Amino acid sequence: MTAMLNETATPQRPKFFTADRLLRPETTLIAVIVLIGIATAARNPNFLNVGNLTDIARAAVIYFVMACGAALLMIGGGLDFSVGAVFTLGGISAAWLMQAGLPWPLAIVGGLVVGLLAGYINSQVIARLHVPPIIATLGTFFIFTGLSVQLTGGQDIVPLPTAFQRIGQGAVLGVPFVVIYAIVIGAMFWFLLEHTPFGIEVRAVGGNRKAAIANGLRVARIETGLYLLAGLTAALAGIIYAARVGSGQVSAGGSSVTLSVVTAVLIGGVSLLGGLGSITGVAVGAILLSEIDNALIVAAVPPQYNTIVVGVILIAAVAIDHLRRERLYRVRR
Amino acid sequence: MSLTGEVATAAAGERASMPALELRGVGKSFGQVRALARVDLAAFAGEIHCIVGDNGAGKSTTLKILSGIYQPDAGDMRIGGATVALRDAAAAHDFGIAVVHQDLALVECLDVATNMALGDIPRRGRFLLDRPRMEAEAGKVLSDLKIRVGSVRTQIGLLSGGERQIVAIARAVRMNLPIILLDEPTAALGVRETAHVGDILEDLRRQGRTVICISHDLEFVFAHADRITVMRLGNSVATRQRADTSRDEIVGLITGSISRAPDPATASR
Numbered sequence: 001m002t003a004m005l006n007e008t009a010t011p012q013r014p015k016f017f018t019a020d021r022l023l024r025p026e027t028t029l030i031a032v033i034v035l036i037g038i039a040t041a042a043r044n045p046n047f048l049n050v051g052n053l054t055d056i057a058r059a060a061v062i063y064f065v066m067a068c069g070a071a072l073l074m075i076g077g078g079l080d081f082s083v084g085a086v087f088t089l090g091g092i093s094a095a096w097l098m099q100a101g102l103p104w105p106l107a108i109v110g111g112l113v114v115g116l117l118a119g120y121i122n123s124q125v126i127a128r129l130h131v132p133p134i135i136a137t138l139g140t141f142f143i144f145t146g147l148s149v150q151l152t153g154g155q156d157i158v159p160l161p162t163a164f165q166r167i168g169q170g171a172v173l174g175v176p177f178v179v180i181y182a183i184v185i186g187a188m189f190w191f192l193l194e195h196t197p198f199g200i201e202v203r204a205v206g207g208n209r210k211a212a213i214a215n216g217l218r219v220a221r222i223e224t225g226l227y228l229l230a231g232l233t234a235a236l237a238g239i240i241y242a243a244r245v246g247s248g249q250v251s252a253g254g255s256s257v258t259l260s261v262v263t264a265v266l267i268g269g270v271s272l273l274g275g276l277g278s279i280t281g282v283a284v285g286a287i288l289l290s291e292i293d294n295a296l297i298v299a300a301v302p303p304q305y306n307t308i309v310v311g312v313i314l315i316a317a318v319a320i321d322h323l324r325r326e327r328l329y330r331v332r333r
Numbered sequence: 334m335s336l337t338g339e340v341a342t343a344a345a346g347e348r349a350s351m352p353a354l355e356l357r358g359v360g361k362s363f364g365q366v367r368a369l370a371r372v373d374l375a376a377f378a379g380e381i382h383c384i385v386g387d388n389g390a391g392k393s394t395t396l397k398i399l400s401g402i403y404q405p406d407a408g409d410m411r412i413g414g415a416t417v418a419l420r421d422a423a424a425a426h427d428f429g430i431a432v433v434h435q436d437l438a439l440v441e442c443l444d445v446a447t448n449m450a451l452g453d454i455p456r457r458g459r460f461l462l463d464r465p466r467m468e469a470e471a472g473k474v475l476s477d478l479k480i481r482v483g484s485v486r487t488q489i490g491l492l493s494g495g496e497r498q499i500v501a502i503a504r505a506v507r508m509n510l511p512i513i514l515l516d517e518p519t520a521a522l523g524v525r526e527t528a529h530v531g532d533i534l535e536d537l538r539r540q541g542r543t544v545i546c547i548s549h550d551l552e553f554v555f556a557h558a559d560r561i562t563v564m565r566l567g568n569s570v571a572t573r574q575r576a577d578t579s580r581d582e583i584v585g586l587i588t589g590s591i592s593r594a595p596d597p598a599t600a601s602r
Contacts, residue, residue, distance in 0.1 A: 195462050197454040200443070204451055207440040214402065214438035216423035216452040275442035 028320065029267065029284045032313070033291055040295040047298045054176060058244070060290035061182040062237050064283055066261045067268070068189040069233030071282045073226040074265055075193070077206035077274035078126075080227065081137040083234040084258030085144035086118045088250065090235025092148045095157035095248025104164040108239055115235020116228050118144055123227035127220055141258065148250055157248035168243025178240055185233070190279040202226065206274025263310060264289050267317045271325075288313070351414045353378045353543040354399065354430070354512050359408035360567075361394055368394040370567040372408070374545075378511065381534050381544045383554045386564035387587055392547045393435060395564070396516050399545065400432040401425035412512075426452060431505040435516035435547075437497055441490035445482055446471035448489055449504040474507040478533055494521035502530060512543045519553055531557045551580060563587055 040047045066083055073080055094111030098104050118140065125136040170177045193199040204212040205222050213219050242248050268285030270277030289310065296306045352375035361369040369391045376382040386392050397403040398410065401419030409416050412428050419425050425432065432438075439448050446468045455463040455470065471485045480503055482496050489497060498521045505513050515534075519527045527550070534557055537544050548554050554561060555575060562572040563586040571586050585591030 195464075196460055197456060197462050198460075200447055200451070200454055200462060203443055204440045204447075207442040208438075210436070211438035211440050212451070214400075214422055214432070214434050216421070216426045218421075218423060275440065 026269070026278075026281050026284050029269075029281070029288055029317075033284070033288050036288075036291055036295055040299045043299040047295065050174070052294065052298065054174075056287070056290050056294045057179050058176055059293060060286045061176075061178045062241055063260055063264045063289055064182050064286035065185055065237040065240065066234050066257070067264045067282045067286050068185055068279060069230040070261050071265045071268065071270050071277055071279065072189060072193060072202060073230040074262075074270050074272065075206050075274060075277045076202040076223065076226045077209060078223060078226055078230075079133040079137065079262075079272075080119075080122060080230045080234075081134060081258050081262070082118065082122060082141040082144055083230060083261050084253040084255055085141045085148070086115055086231050086234035086253075087238040087241070087257055088148045088253035089118065089144045089151075089238070090115045091238030091242035091252055092151055092157065092248045092250065093235075094239045095160055095242050096151055098160055098164060099157055104161050107164075111235050111239045112232060115231040115233075115238075117231070118235070119228040119231020120224070122231065123224040126227070127223065141255070145254065152248070152250050154250055156250060158246070160242065160246055160248070164243055165246045166243075168240055169246075178244060181240060185236075186279055186283055193279060198222070198225075203275050206276075208275070260289055263314050267314055269317070269321060271321065272318075276325075352376060352411070353413060354545065355409075355411040355414075356395070356399070356405075356569075357409045357411070359395070359398060359405045359410065361398060361403060361405050361407075368567060369398075369405075372564070372567075372569045374562055374569055375572075376512075376543050376545050378543050379538055379541045380559040381538050381546060381557050383558035383561050384545065384547045384564060385549070385551065385554060385561060385583060385587060389566075390564040390587075391567040392564055393516055396432070396434075396514055396545075396547055399425070399514055400430060400434075423452070426508070426510070429510045430512045430514060431508040431510040433501045433505045433513070433515040433518055435520070437501040439489045439497055439501060442488060444486045444488050445475075445492075445500055446485035448500060449474065449485075449507050451504075453508060470507065471503075474503050478503055478506060479529070495523065495526050498522055499526065499530075502533060506533065506537070511541075513537060513545070515544070515546045517547055517549065519548065519550055527553060551583065554583075555580065565589055 037047070046052060066087060070080055070083055090111045093114040094104075094107045097107035097110045102110065122133075122137050122140055125131050125140065126133050129136070131139070167177060172180070193202065201212070201217050201222055204215070204217060205219050209219060238253065241252055245252075264285040265277070265282055266272065266285075267288060268277065268282035270282065292306060292309055292313075295301075296303065296309070354374075354376045356372050356374040359369060359372045360367070372391065372395055374382075374384070374395070384392050384395065394403065398405050398419075401422045401424050404418070404420075410419065411417065412430075417428055419428065422432070440451070443451075446464075449471045450467045455466040457463040457466075468485050475482065475485070480499050482492060482500060489500065492500065498518065502515070502518055505515070518530050518534075522530065531553060534544050534546065538559070546554075546558070558575045560572055560574055561578065561583060563570050563583060565587065566589075573583070582591060
């Protein structure tokens, strides 16, 4: 009996094409990305230009950086609708500090602190005032948006120091800096989720909050940490965006950015019910969203199709995910 | 944990004079509803102490107080004679109490090894998860307990109710703490599995641990308990040595047809 357990407990050498692997959300999404790529390239071969592919990557970076924090939060059972506003506020704050004469590295730190502060406010509104996350962060979305307008008087902040712009516009060996940031940040979040006790605890809180409490996890502390991370990555993405476009824009973020980030996370296979999801899935989700944005322009498709396609893919992704999970958890009580 | 060491020295078999875990006059209300009126309970190292009673008698509330999930409104909780206040479940763990909850408190989307480690995850250094050690520990506990649930990488959501129950018990054993609380540990189990759980509890007793077990199953209780505390309507009405009592008496105490009577054994203590 013991031998049998040990036998099954040792991992078998994984085959490359297992049913499990083929059914993973990433695999389906990559297939969709390739299909859209082929269809678009058939209409306009320029789609496959290095320059155009770099544009797609650059745009995906913004979604992805924000989605890292948002994904961890949603895996932990939370939700943050304010990210689009924190994105703006982070970029504006950093830009404002630069205009006020602060050296740009310190201004970046200032912008990140604003993001953390926003995340902290979200976590406390939820924990202390017992407002459900979706409503709490919808409320702070409006508040943070208002603060951005207040801070700038509704005017974009220009010009920004060229050294600061370089961090958003430069490239090394043809690879934009921003893509490198995204890879580094993605790797950090992947590591955090998959290789630290914190990552496991996040999944436990998202998967079964009551069980997590009963097992002695400090759930309140974990949840606060998750909102801090969501605020931090939103502000960071806003700062990277400000560097890329060379200005602090009042209209940079907003509800469309929030919805895109949440969509990227959901398409990437993160369950709104918590517990499940991966950073690689979210990366693929962000690339897919950014590809669709780009493909419809390159293929000269009217813009309304963009939103229709995104909507269909979102619903399809979540529906397929549900089916997949039902097969996985066929209840055997 | 130092508490574990102390118990090991007291494990010789004879009962220590000091209760390992004790409730004195504990009461608990939820708004207008009084869940516990007055609960006295004393459990000793090296004994299996069963708590029986009808639905609504306050058994699970008592267990939630013992495990730090609820805080009592009145009375004391003592561990090894010292009064303690458990702020939360993590505090109970720190005081050497492992718990198997009735709803099992397992996370369906995580695998067996991870669930068994929750709350006390093996680390490499301060911040790294030691997954190989986590899986090896889980595998060892399961094989020590002669439990078969396939791989330790199986997600809990894929297990049957009985298998989940067994994993929840194995998790509590893995914590290697001096006090173990179980709420209806045999509810989802068949005859053979129930006997298996009984064996596990007796092993724990032999190791000198304090085992407190809520159960509806009087057959199980009479097969394994050293002492039985009966609860009724939020009160602990009597504690009996198994050897000195009968099923009829226990059933009478549960239903109230036998009124509360002093137990000669506890009266002389």
